Amino acid sequence: MTAHWDADLLNRKDDAKFLYNFLIGQIDKRKAQGRVASYVMNVDADWGGGKTFFLEGLAADLESQGHIVARINAWRDDHAQDPYVAIMAAIDKAFEPFVQKPGPISKAWGAVKSSGGPIAVKFAGAIGKALLKKHTGVAIEDFREMISEGGESDGDLTTAIAEGTMVAEGEIEKLFDTSLEALIDGFQRTDRAMSDFREKLAASIAAVSTKRPAPLFILVDELDRCRPTFAVQLLERVKHLFDVEGVVFVFATNSxxxxxxxxxAYGANFNGFRYLKRFFNRTYVFAEPPLETLVQKLCADLPQEKLRAPDDKLTEAISLGFKAFGFGSDLRAVEQIIEMIDATVTAWPHKVPAEISLVFPLCAQFYLSGKAVWPHPDLPALKQWILPNITHDRHSNRSRDFSIYYNRIYAEAYSIFNSMQKIVEYGNKERDDSSARYVNSIFDREWNGVPVPRSAPSVQVDLLGLVVNAGRMANASSSSAT
Structure with a gap:
């Protein structure tokens, strides 16, 4: 395993190791069975679930094993008219070190590109012909004749391109509906060029396998973020053109x-789930992230001396906060909110520590809404923010509640922190409730034995402005990373 996994917070390294062994085993099994030794794997995780990090780590591991790896970012490449070009460009880049000098590999790959060029041109022309048939009445037989002949002149190809590009972009988008499958199936059966392309691609992979172990891995990220029509076209190209000996595709998607x-994109009656299943041999779903471990690692660098938590259970408070606010499996949200907490507390100028029961809700709410306001105590997420700890006393035969009610702590602190007068009055009352006693301890150092204007607010009120600035910093970091 490579150094990439040093930053692994979700145990994705084990997923990569398992999938590598599984995919190699599937390729070997298919060879033994006399089947085409190719495979298409889909790795399914929510947005923020670490898919890109996983693919980067998997790519590094594959390359450390000697495999050639082609990388495709579908979202970045969806400006292309046809994803076939994006796939070929990614493979071409991966093959580049092996084709710089004349030899069997460069010759084989050159043959692939020579046979693949007409396919791209023919398909562009085919789209134009089909749309001309739909909108001008031109016979589809012209299209069939074009794709069934392997040696058309440059003039024919130029005409095909011209006719294809004459049709409006909007009409091209409309073509990719359920009728596309029938069109491509017919294209596959009748066009010898497609079969020739696959044979030559397999031959080039066999040639390069004399230098590097097979299979060729093609990793595809961000398919769920690109244009729906581009996503469909890419999957169709993989199925019909790249089902080739020695090729493994690994997609990472929010399925x-x-x-x-x-x-x-294709209508309410279109079954997207069934449609996607046609393209993937298997789908691998990441396990629920171990939130407590992740938070513990991310919190390790927080300035602990500037931050306090009930019973000094900082990691528990933050972990439970993420669960209460619904961020349990969203790695991106967890990382960015902890970054906000870190920036806020790092900039905290007071000797009195900042209180996590106030900091966390502010950061979580700012992340969700982008609004610089204190969350209302009745917010449903806050009501679920509790660390349960109920014990049974055998002597009295009664239950004793030692739970930490972060929601109560927040609500009580929220109700008094704008006025030192309210804080002093609150602190002078005898209280049996552990939450109330903890609230008193938050503010005690600000007024007990210290001359302070009774109309002044607590320094904890300053958290709002700091969180706003920290949130802007996190947002800028997120945008640049994307």
Missing amino acids: DQLQHSIAG
Whole structure:
């Protein structure tokens, strides 16, 4: 395993190791069975679930094993008219070190590109012909004749391109509906060039395997973020053109988002789930992230001397806060909110520590809404922010509640922190409730034995402005990372 995994917070290294062994085993099994030794794996995780980090680590591991790895970012490349070009460009880049000198590998790969060029041109022309048939009445037989002949002149190709580009972009987008499958299936059966392309691609992979171990891995990220029509086209190209000996595709997607995006583009009655299943041999779902471990690692660098928590259980308070606010499996949200907490507390100028029961809700709410306001104590997420700890006393035969009610602490502190007068009055009352006693301890150092204007607020009020600035910093960091 490579150094990339030193930053692994979700145990994705074990996922990568398992999938590598599984995919190699599947390729070997298919060879033994006399089947085409190719495979398409889909890795499914929510947005923020670490898919890109996983693919980067998997790529590093594969390269350390000697495999050639081609990388595709579908979101970045969806400006292309046809994803076939993006796939070929990624493979071409991966093959570059092996084709710089004349030899069997460069010759084989040159043959692939020579046979692949006409396919791209023919398909562009085919789209134009089909749309001309739809909108001008030109016979589809012209299209069939074009794709069935392997040696058309440059003039024919130029005409095909011209006719394809004459049709409006909007009409091209409309073509990719359920009828596309029938069109491509027919294209596959009748066009010898597609078969020739696959044979030559397999030959080039066999040639390069004399230098590097097979299979060739093609990793595809961000398919769920690109245009739905581009996503469909890319999957269709993989199925019909790249089902080749020695090729393994690994997609990383938010499958739920992808299927709904495709269904939304093609109509309410379009079954996106069933459609996607056609393209993937298997789908691998990441396990629920170990939130406590992740938070513990991320909190290790927080300035602990500037931050306090009930019973000094900082990691527990933050972990439970993420669960209460619904961030349990969203790695991106967890990282960015802890970055906000870190920036806020690092900039905290007071000798009195900042209180996590106030800092966390502010950061979480700012992340969710982008609004610089204190969350209302009745917020449902706050009501669920509790560390349960109920014990049974055998002598009295009664239950004793030692739970930490962060929600109560927040609500009580929220109700008094704008006025030192209220804080003093609150602190002078005898209280049996552990939450109330803790609230008193938050503010005690500000007024007990210290002359302070009774109309002044607590220094904890300053957290709001600091969180706003920290949130802007986190947002800028997130934007640049994307």
